[in-house]
Amino acid sequence: MASMPVRVGVVGCGVISGAYLRILPTFEALEVVACADMQEERARARAAEFNVPKAGSVVDLLADPEVDLVLNLTTPQAHAEVGLAALEAGKHVYNEKPLAVSREDGRRMVELARAQNLLLGGAPDTFMGVGIQTVRKLLDDGAIGAPIAATAFMTNHGHESWHPDPAFYYQAGGGPMFDMGPYYLTALVALLGPVRRVTGSARISFAERTITSQPKAGTSIAVEVPTHVAGVLDFECGAVATIITSFDVWAANLPRIELYGAAGTLSVPDPNTFGGPVRIYAAEEGAWREVPLTHGYAANSRGIGVADMAYALRSGRPHRASGDLTYHVLDIMHAFHEASEQGRHVMLSSTCARPTALPLGLAEGQLDP
Numbered sequence: 001m002a003s004m005p006v007r008v009g010v011v012g013c014g015v016i017s018g019a020y021l022r023i024l025p026t027f028e029a030l031e032v033v034a035c036a037d038m039q040e041e042r043a044r045a046r047a048a049e050f051n052v053p054k055a056g057s058v059v060d061l062l063a064d065p066e067v068d069l070v071l072n073l074t075t076p077q078a079h080a081e082v083g084l085a086a087l088e089a090g091k092h093v094y095n096e097k098p099l100a101v102s103r104e105d106g107r108r109m110v111e112l113a114r115a116q117n118l119l120l121g122g123a124p125d126t127f128m129g130v131g132i133q134t135v136r137k138l139l140d141d142g143a144i145g146a147p148i149a150a151t152a153f154m155t156n157h158g159h160e161s162w163h164p165d166p167a168f169y170y171q172a173g174g175g176p177m178f179d180m181g182p183y184y185l186t187a188l189v190a191l192l193g194p195v196r197r198v199t200g201s202a203r204i205s206f207a208e209r210t211i212t213s214q215p216k217a218g219t220s221i222a223v224e225v226p227t228h229v230a231g232v233l234d235f236e237c238g239a240v241a242t243i244i245t246s247f248d249v250w251a252a253n254l255p256r257i258e259l260y261g262a263a264g265t266l267s268v269p270d271p272n273t274f275g276g277p278v279r280i281y282a283a284e285e286g287a288w289r290e291v292p293l294t295h296g297y298a299a300n301s302r303g304i305g306v307a308d309m310a311y312a313l314r315s316g317r318p319h320r321a322s323g324d325l326t327y328h329v330l331d332i333m334h335a336f337h338e339a340s341e342q343g344r345h346v347m348l349s350s351t352c353a354r355p356t357a358l359p360l361g362l363a364e365g366q367l368d369p
Ligand SMILES: NC(=O)c1ccc[n+]([C@@H]2O[C@H](COP(=O)([O-])OP(=O)(O)OC[C@H]3O[C@@H](n4cnc5c(N)ncnc54)[C@H](O)[C@@H]3O)[C@@H](O)[C@H]2O)c1
Pocket: 011, 012, 013, 014, 015, 016, 017, 036, 037, 038, 039, 042, 058, 073, 074, 075, 076, 078, 081, 082, 096, 097, 098
């Protein structure tokens, strides 16, 4: 049984499914056996493109005894509905980000998975790429001493200039924090561990947005959620991080993520990618230098978190992109908005284990030595 591949069914065959279906077959621990979408022709098209044997409805996929794990790549509003249905059907589940829109739905998924003795996991898995794993090793080796603080910045001017249907970015479940925060927060938690409390301020800077991309150019969008979110996080390890996610900034010269330690600073690569560069400033050296990358998985490896779950299922070890981690990130994102509305610090009721570092020297397509 331990050597049998975990059989994966993909639900949601839109834009991002292509990236997953390209990478998943490179891992020997799993096999993609079925595709489904509420638009069944999309499932059939992806199945044909990537040689997946079965394609059709979500109901059929969930009833299929040959599917062990459901990879849920639907849009955020459907994450809970599809994820819960898959858990009810006895499948392990890996959701795209965010885990769910509401905390209640996220919690329901975590609890149901636990009650059913099933694994729950979720995106992003970029922290398993070479960039952040190299930073993790430097941090664990003491290269910058004890962590003191961190900064994380994601600024742009929204998605209405390029996305064909951008309204959802300005509705519940959207905004810069729910859209991009998961990459930054998951990276910070993977590096520094869980968060104890947060505070923040959030605002809607433009009440309306005008779409300039085709086919909806000229249509205006009423903005329902904050588009500039500034937060402060106190980690359980004692470090204090500052984060800004914004759709209201035309230009900036900010880093993506920096970690400040007692003996130096680490410049962390874009957490929406898997690669480098990684730079360090060691106080004793007195200058910045680029650090050679130490691990594998530099190219777009979206799906590595699903593969890691498959290894975990086979060996019984914990998986890294876990339900507890993705729920903790969802909780943090809600807490920033709550803190801003209520003018206070929000103590987090969730926590998670810091995912274990990847070992050195893994062969491509392997996640365990
Ligand atoms: N597009 C990207 O670059 C990108 C990158 C990273 C993460 N993501 C995440 O991936 C997810 C999907 O994004 P996308 O860009 O592929 O969206 P998409 O709209 O291109 O595809 C989503 C698919 O899900 C299907 N779907 C929606 N609700 C469903 C339901 N209830 N049952 C069955 N099928 C359903 C839709 O028919 C569609 O084919 C989102 O959570 C997004 O945050 C997207």
